[in-house]
Amino acid sequence: MPHLVDILNGPNLNLLGQREPEIYGRDSLADIEAACRALAGELGLDIRFRQSNSEGTLVDWIQEARTSAAGIVINPAAYSHTSVALLDALSACECPVIEVHLSNIHRRESFRHHSYVSARADGVIVGCGAQGYDLALRRLARLIDG
Numbered sequence: 499m500p501h502l503v504d505i506l507n508g509p510n511l512n513l514l515g516q517r518e519p520e521i522y523g524r525d526s527l528a529d530i531e532a533a534c535r536a537l538a539g540e541l542g543l544d545i546r547f548r549q550s551n552s553e554g555t556l557v558d559w560i561q562e563a564r565t566s567a568a569g570i571v572i573n574p575a576a577y578s579h580t581s582v583a584l585l586d587a588l589s590a591c592e593c594p595v596i597e598v599h600l601s602n603i604h605r606r607e608s609f610r611h612h613s614y615v616s617a618r619a620d621g622v623i624v625g626c627g628a629q630g631y632d633l634a635l636r637r638l639a640r641l642i643d644g
């Protein structure tokens with residue numbers, strides 16, 4: 499059976515493609531999901547692709563991943579910079595975790611330079627746009643295969 503990977507997206511990422519294309523690119527979240535599904539097929543992975551604006555819902559989904567997923571790709575969006583709750587939930591997971599940011603958070607405002615989630619992530623991909631999800635899935639496939 500293919501390994502299940504959770505791809506979790508935080509607040510406002512549902513607006514991708516509608517505003518600020520110079521920062522986040524032109525792809526919608528649905529475009530990114532379609533690209534992830536195509537690549538997951540090639541890599542022999544099953545994906546569960548989700549987005550929520552609610553911190554608690556993201557915590558619930560991470561807890562679900564803890565018992566059912568072989569790996570997690572997460573773009574925690576603004577919660578990266580504020581959420582000890584997401585860090586704690588991810589810290590309770592044994593599976594590999596890759597953090598993705600579309601933009602290069604280190605080239606932006608100083609409040610975006612720190613991510614709580616990075617303290618748990620096995621890898622962090624920033625500034626590669628939608629391709630960051632592709633890179634994250636490839637890395638996760640490698641880590642899952644051991």
Ligand code: CA2
Nearest residue numbers: 510511513514517575576599600601610
């Ligand atoms: O670069 C990233 O992927 C971010 O995680 C995106 C977050 C931001 O708070 C992080 O610092 C970096 C913001 C996602 C909001 O996306 C929008 C897309 C279009 C229009 C408005 C917001």
